[in-house]
Amino acid sequence: MTPAPRTPRTPATPVSLYPELDSTALGAFVTALESGDVTGLAPARAAEIAELRSVAVFTRGKVTGADGDLLDAGLWRHTGAQPRPLIVMPSPWTGLGWLAYAVQATLFAARGYNVLAYTARGFGGSEGQVEVAGPLDIADGSRALDHLIERTAGPVTKIGFLGDSYGSGISQLVAAHDTRIDAVVALSSWGDLGEAFYENSTRHVAAVRALLDAAAKARLSPQTQSVFDNVLANRDIQGTLRWAEARSPFTHIKELNRRQVAVFYAHAWHETLFPSNQTLKMFNELTGPKRLALSIGDHSGPEMTGLLGLPNRIWTDAHRWFDHHLKEIDNGIADEGQVLSEVMWSKTLEPRPTWPSLTEHVHRLHLAGGGELAEQPEAGWTATVLCGVDTPATVADTVVTSGYAEIAGRPKIYPTADIDRTVAAVWASAPAPETTRLRGTPKLRVTYRAANPGSTFVAYLLDMAADGTAHIVTHAPYTDLGSPPDSLISADIELQATAYDVPRGHRILLVIDSRDPFYGDANLPRATLAFTSPEPTPSYLDLPLG
Structure with a gap:
């Protein structure tokens, strides 16, 4: 089926939700991962590549997703047969696809994880059409996990899913449907997509335009295009809410709670794509291990320096979260309270035991x-x-x-x-x-x-x-x-x-x-x-x- 024709429109600023990411630099990093030639790379990146290549192997490839669609992917794996935890990383809402995770996936792999990062359907080098965390995306996540398990030399211990933005919503939904998943890291995520699009019955038109602009080169499914157009045109609100309900982790929270999946959220106070209250609603209803970091900034900003390979407390806690819940390392994160908030504008970090205790x-x-x-x-x-x-x-x-x-x-x-x-x-x-x-x-x-x-x-x-x-x-x-x-x-x-x-x-x-x-x-x-x-x-x- 071919996508419905799109109405030509001039993209608004920004045309990318990840303006700081450089595809050329990320491509050079990945090429060096394959070849070992770090000529021209910064010393810190060269050291990361050398560390990874001393313990694991990186390869690019394809994952066979739902309906046989091939998804672009990067695989970091160890060859030893000892038991090992796994991490799957669905891509953000960007044509960069899994490349956005190249540095962080390398850091996880160097610490002993087997990692698979893949580009969500319809974006970049992946086949299929953009379904916005629909049933095919959920099935893709499980297929990606199958692919990683099949290429893991020894026994699998525990499994985590990690995503930023679009990949974070997919990660939560896959975890709700796939009983193999033990922990999730969801950065700049959503809990209730309907509330994100229609906050207090008000249409988030700038957010939808930004999503469309950022997906200008993606292949949207006819349903996805229709839903976005309907929000902008103020029609079929109930149809959009029904569409969003199935794509909302909040709809599937009972399954996450039944299995006590450990979930770490990071969010920005002034988030303009997925306002924080709808994620807070999800967070407060979770009964398993959970943590929420709230920071100054907007969508994906607080965690951006980590994607660039720079020191970043959000990513540090993401590593600690998986180390604790997948490797069972007693690193203290379970005792630091459920909430860590960065105060405007002092940037003071305040830990609290629960959200209501703020x-x-x-x-x-x-x-x-x-x-x-x-x-x-x-x-x-x-x-x-x-x-x-x-x-x-x-x-x-x-x-x-x-x-x-x-x-x-x-x-x-x-x-x-x-x-x-x-x-x-x-x-x-x-x-x-x-x-x-x-x-x-x-x-x-x-x-x-x-x-x-x-x-x-x-x-x-x-x-x-x-x-x-x-x-x-x-x-x-x-x-x-x-x-x-x-x-x-x-x-x-x-x-x-x-x-x-x-x-x-x-x-x-x-x-x-x-x-x-x-x-x-x-x-x-x-x-x-x-x-x-x-x-x-x-x-x-x-x-x-x-």
Whole structure:
């Protein structure tokens, strides 16, 4: 079957979800793995190749996947007959395919693992079509494991799957269906794909466009193309959610829990492709061994330096996770707590025993008519927002790449004085008398009146300095599609989780507007949203404090 014709479109920035990876450098690394000739390579890479070649053999090849499709792959194997653990690595959402893992797979192999990294169907040198972690992708993962087992000289002890981004979702789903798998490392992953595409019923159009742009040279199946087009065109929402449900690890969590599969997640606080709350939902329902590292940045940014072969704490913990759960090494990772969060912007690392333990208590601030976040509720006010006009309050400048600026210590600066109060509603707290330690998931309850059927708003939590400049703490969109015109709508939403220190003297700013280029909105042009706070259902912001 040939893919449905694609509508020509100009790719938006970025055209790659992995802008830091250099295919030429990775290709040279792999060529040196085969030949042993390290001429021109950096000393660190040359040393890694020499270490690997002293204990194991690397070969490129093909894995026969589902339906007989051949998948491009790299194989790192030891020739000795002693018992050995195995790792399978499905590729990220990139034409680089398994090459993205070349350095890390080499490091795992040098530490005694047999490793197979393969390119997911439809990408790069692999046959087939992109199914987005569908049944064929799950079957491919098991076939890749079969391939690795058949080429392992001695007994197999335990088995892990590791993936970044797309490969992480496939890894979780394969682990849920294949009883041979003992542990998973899922970096920049998703738990509920439907929630990632339709957060609070709001379409993540920028994320879908970024996925399409990054797969411009891939072969999308007709169903995949149709689903992405439907999200962008705002049609067949229920069909998309049904499609996403089967591709969501959360749907299959009972099997992971039944077998107590050990799962390590790494995620970015300002993730724009797979927002953190849907992964947190998955994480909190897991009952087996689990760990979650949350870091400054955006999709795949925190782990990127490890893919480049540089020191990286995410990858260090991935190695420790597999060493503990596949090799049964007592390296202390099981005693360090389930959660490790990197605090914005100090980069302090805070371990916690569980996710709920991040929040010690909740401080409620009420939305007041004078634009204050007040200690007591106030009824009777109205703040009207004109729809259809963007404001300087936005999620980020770009998908993925804005996160690299954050990691480098250059987060986006928001000029709050430029936010037009006719197209946005704004509330500010009093200056903080001391550092405010936000830890957990902020929650917003707000009541508003929409004159037309269908309405959307985006709520942003900002940290505002005395000069009026601000940084984003977190945000969330909200869409109502079912209320009759001119009715009061009560919205209870969770903003994306955070670990953020608001400095002494700064104010917490809540901004609500009707439009953000990251999202599709249901508002009619020039419509209005009138926010208020009825006595029976006061509007408030709950701040989780640690």
